[in-house]
Amino acid sequence: MNVEVLLPGTADWFAVCDHDALTPGRGVAALLPDGRQAALFTDRHGRAYAIDNRDPFTGAYVLSRGLIGSTAEGRAFVASPLLKQRFDLENGRCLDDEAVSVPAFPVRMR
Amino acid sequence: MTTPTIVLVGHGMVGQRFLEALADRGLTSRARVVVLCEEPRLAYDRVHLSSYFAGTGPEALSLVEAGFMAEHGIELHLGDPAVAVDREARTVTARSGLTVGYDTLVLATGSYPFVPPVPGRDAGGCFVYRTIEDLLAIEEYAMTSRTGAVVGGGLLGLEAAGALKGLGLDTHVVEFAPRLMPVQVDEGGGEALRRTVEEMGVTVHTGVGTQEILTAGDGSVRAMALSDGSSLETDLVVFSAGVRPRDQLARECGLPVGERGGIVVDAACRTEDPHVYAIGECALASDGRVYGLVAPGYEMAETAAKAIAGQEGSFTGADTSTKLKLLGVDVASFGDAHGATAGCLDVVYSDSRSGVYKKLVVSRDGVLLGGILVGDAEQYGMLRPLTGSVPPVPAEHLVLPAGAGAPVALGPSALPDEAVICSCHNVTKGTIRGAVTEHGCATVPEVKKCTRAGTGCGSCVKVLGQLVTAELEASGVEVDKGLCGCFAHTRQELFEIVRALRITGFRELLDRHGREGARGGDGCEVCKPAVGSIIASLAPSIGASGYVLDGEQAALQDTNDHFLANLQRNGSYSIVPRIPGGEITPEKLIVIGEVARDFGLYTKITGGQRIDLFGARVDQLPVIWARLVEAGFESGHAYGKALRTVKSCVGQTWCRYGVQDSVRMAIDLELRYRGLRSPHKLKSAVSGCQRECAEARSKDFGVIATVGGWNLYVGGNGGATPRHADLLAQDLSDAELVRLIDRFLMFYIRTADRLERTSAWLERIEGGLGHVRDVVVHDSLGICEELERQMAGHVAGYRDEWAETLDDPERLRRFVSFVNAPGVPDPSVRFVPERDQVKPDLGLLAGPVLAVRTLEGTTTA
Known part of the structure; x- marks a missing residue:
């Protein structure tokens, strides 16, 4: 089964990789056709998420290497591996700074 | 109106206390205060002088808060003792020739060794x-x-x-x-x-x-x-x-002194001259005694300050109870210790096997009069305040060890509110309770600051802790000690759960022992690495894989552990090969140089006698490590909460001062504990003599050679909160040293909080260094055998993580920049020149979106 990401500003789904390539609880980086980078994650229940790979606090393309977790309300997040700010995996909002967010990409499995 | 001048001669413990008492009463703003001090430094804790050798530097012994003198406008002359007093002219002359006129003179010259x-x-x-x-x-x-x-x-x-x-x-x-x-x-x-x-x-x-x-x-x-x-x-x-009062200055200006020395003072600590006071060890109090203890000296300081401020106060004698730790032995004596009261009786418990001797002196009607405790002075904090009253349980129960005979649950709750808990600062139980209930103090440090209790000799701190906890519980405050939002347990509790139930997976632990709402979830960035570390530390004894990236454990590790390298600010990684003890052959140095040159890495020597190679992309890590492993290097675990390095000086082999082979010992220790996962990083060093060139006392465990073997110091730290390590044991043989470090490290791993270095752990755990020594040296909990076994399991199970990774194509799969373009290097990781090497190109990262080549346009090199 392939994990596909909806390319921003288009109606095109882009196949990234096989679902088996994802380790539950971790992320990988993917290179999109326009040169952008996405960070893909899967949680312990197999659900996949994708957000932009760039950490807005440092500018480094590293969010895919953060640890994921779930909040008390059950929302999945990733904590940046650099300065540990957390980002909601469904909408890209930073949970530690309301003014900051990263793009989130719809994901499907085919 | 002219400002009066108060001159203090002597800035020791009592002198400083006097200045604080003046400040408390606002006298420092109404009067000019001049201090003449013979020693070259500010007042320090003379009571704990020997702790200077046990790990406390001169600064840590200081009793003067930074800025105290400036804040209160006190003129301090260090290294300039008073040499003469002219009572007629009311002037004091110092050695430098400085002459100061006074309205009030306070002598706090202390004593001199006999x-x-x-x-x-x-x-x-x-x-x-x-x-x-x-x-x-x-x-x-x-x-x-x-x-x-x-x-x-x-x-x-x-x-x-x-x-x-x-x-x-x-x-x-x-x-x-x-x-x-x-x-x-x-x-x-x-x-x-x-x-x-x-x-x-x-x-x-x-x-x-x-x-x-x-x-x-x-x-x-x-x-x-x-x-x-x-x-x-x-x-x-x-x-x-013994010591003698320093009363020379008083003698020379004609003030009366006692037959056996000591400046004669009245109950207000005033000498025959109404303008001159004497306090502390140099004074002969109105009860005809010279007090050589700090608590009476503090009382005299308060009394004199009150008299100068025009308030009522008197000092007519003091309790000479003491509790000390001498050479690691607790010794306490309080009240009528020698049974001088007519008709009094003794209750004695003596166990020469364990070196414990306890004697209580009681009156015929059961009033506790005093006592002596040697070897175990745990009850001092309870017994001293009970002196003068009939204890709530029979005296024989008070001297029996716990577990023998009838159990005695005599906690601080048995004390009346007026019982003095801190006798150095005369703080009652009622005042301490009030600090919690009325002033909102919730921790021992807060209560110390608020009441000053426990800031003198420190012997009451344990009882203080019990009182604060009891008071908080009584007022219904419940402190959530849980690790994070997912677990209500502390790290130590989770460690015990994992150990006892042999749990090898995070999900199992979370679903069975997590908070209700967190079960079935993904955990968080706090608990996942913490649990990963616990499982890794216990791996051999609970049957988990020792490889930190196997199975479910892979998802628990921080990015550094995940890629077995240290993430840097531009997303590149740094590499630190292990160089045990800092010893390296020219051939290996050349390999490091060649690898750095071939991959364009920035190289820097670390503080731990290793070499750090910066600027590797994720996809370069395996190729670089293949070269390093081939040359005989292995992982330095610079990325892990694990043993980093055991630094060493060159030792006896080369150094003319060395008394042991520190390099060999450092290598042995580094190889023994390499790869050991712990609550935080572990650093160590071995010095070949007392000159301490390896700076072992700034390490989590430091070893210093002596003529007779090795001294082991623990709990040291550099960084933001430096702490000198404390001496744990002395003159150890090689085998004794290793066994003790095994126990110490495993006990730390078992009981420390997440990201708690040994220094903070040692300060936090109840009983402190004494407790740790009891557990790991005297085996007071009977767990040493298990601790040693766990360490033996670690040593036997150690395998180099990088060699294992390179051997397994499945494990190597993660080392790509992009999952969908394995050969494409991350275009955001770029470098620019700096001082003949490279540095990250941060300009590239500054823009909102990186302009890069498209996927179609890239080649897979």
Whole structure:
């Protein structure tokens, strides 16, 4: 089964990789056709998420290497591996700074 | 109106307390305050002087808060003692010639060590033990000495003996009285003390006097001639045979002094001259006694400050109860310790196997009058406040060890509100309770700050902790001690759960032991690495994989552990190969140089005697490591909460001062503990002599060579909150050293909080260093065998993580920049030149979106 990401500003789904390539609880980086980078994650229940790979606090393309977790309300997040700010995996909002967010990409499995 | 001038002569513990008492009463803003101090430094904690050798530097002993003098406008003249007082003109003259007029003069000149008038007492190598300067001189002389003798087996003498022992000297104590500490303890107590002190390797000579110090040709100490006709060969002598009040200044200006010294004062601490006060050890109090303890000195400081402020106050005598830890032995004496009250009775418990001696003195009607505790003074904090009352349980129950006979649950709750908990600062139980209930203090440090309780000798801190907890619980405050939002357990509790139930997976632990709402979830960035570390530490004994990236464990590790390298600010990684003990061959150095050159890595020497290679992309890590592993390198675990490095000096092999082979020991230790996962990183060092070139006392566990073996120091730290490591044990053989470190590290791993370095852990855990020593040296919990077994499991199961990773294509799969373009390097990781090397191109990261080549346009090189 392939994990596909909806390319921003288009109606095109882009196949990234096989679902088996994802380790539950971790992320990988993917290179999109326009040169952008996405960070893909899967949680312990197999659900996949994708957000932009760039950490807005440092500018480094590293969010895919953060640890994921779930909040008390059950929302999945990733904590940046650099300065540990957390980002909601469904909408890209930073949970530690309301003014900051990263793009989130719809994901499907085919 | 002119501003009055208060001159304080002497800035010791009591002098500083007097200044604080003046400030508390607003006198420092109404009067000019001038301080003349003989010593070159601000007031410091003389009571804990020997802790200077046990890991506390001179700064940590300071009693003066930074900025105190400036804030209160106090004029302080350090290193400039008063030499004359003209009472008629009301002036004081200092050694520098400085003359200050006074309205009020306060003498707090303390005392001087008494040196018996024996021939040869001025020989080179003879010292007294009173100031930090004395200690520094002893430390320096001890460098070239093997044996040291202390004249005097009292409180200070044993302190001095502890200091000599800590310096690695073969130590003797010579006491004229038939027992040690004759003033504080009786014969039974002296015997228990002697046995324990001798077990620690100090030779005790009682009932003999020192007749002469014999010197060698160069005028330095060679031996001591004793009154029983024998002689004791020694290189160094410390006189610690009591102190005498420093009343010279008062004598010379005609103030009355006692027959045996001490400036005569009244209940307000005023001398015959209404403009002159005397406080502390230099004063002869109105009850005709000179007090050599700090608590009465503090009371006198308060009394004098009150009198100067025009308030009521008097000092007419004080409680001379004491509790000390001498050479690691608890000794306490309180109230009528020697049973001087007519018709009093004793209750005695004595166990010479464990060196415990306890005696309580009670009246016929059951009133506790006093007592002596040697070897176990745990109950001092409870018993001293109970003195003068009938204890709630029979006296025999109070001296029996826990678990023997009827259980005694005599907690601080049994004390009345008026019981004095801190006798240094005269703080009652009621005041401490009030600090919690009325002033909102929720921790011991807050209560200390609010009430000053526990900031003197520190003997009441344990009871203080119990009171604060009891009061918080009584007021219904519940503190969530849980690790994070997912677990209500502390790290230590989780460790015990994992160990006892042999849980090897995070999900299992979360679903069974997590908070209700967190079960079935993904955990968080706090608990996942913490649990990963616990499982890794226990891997061999719970049957988990020792490889930190296997199975479910892979999802728990922080990015550094995940890629076995250290993430840097531009998303690149740094690489640190292990260089055990800092020893490396030219061939290996060349390999590191070649690898760095071939991959364009920035190289820097680390503080831990290793080499850090910066600027590797994720996809370069395996290729770089293939080269390093082939040349015989292995992972340095710079990325892990694990043992980092064991630094060493060059040691006996090359150094003319070295007394042991520190490099060999450092290598042995580094290879033994490499890869050991722990609550935080672990650093170590081994120094080949007391000059300590490897800076071992700034490490989590540091080893310093002595002539007789190794001294082990624990809990040191550099960084933002530096702490000198504390001495855990002395003169250990190689095998004893390793066994003790095994136990220490495993006990730390077992009980520390997440990201709690050994220094913070040692400060936090109940009982502190003493408790840790009891557990790992004396096996008080009976767990040492298990701790050793766990470490043996780690040592046997160690495998190099990088070699294992390179051997497994499945494990190598993660080392790509992009999952969908494995050969494409991350275009955001770029470098620019700097000082003949490279540095991250941060300009590239600054823009909102990186302009990069498209996927179609890239080639897979």
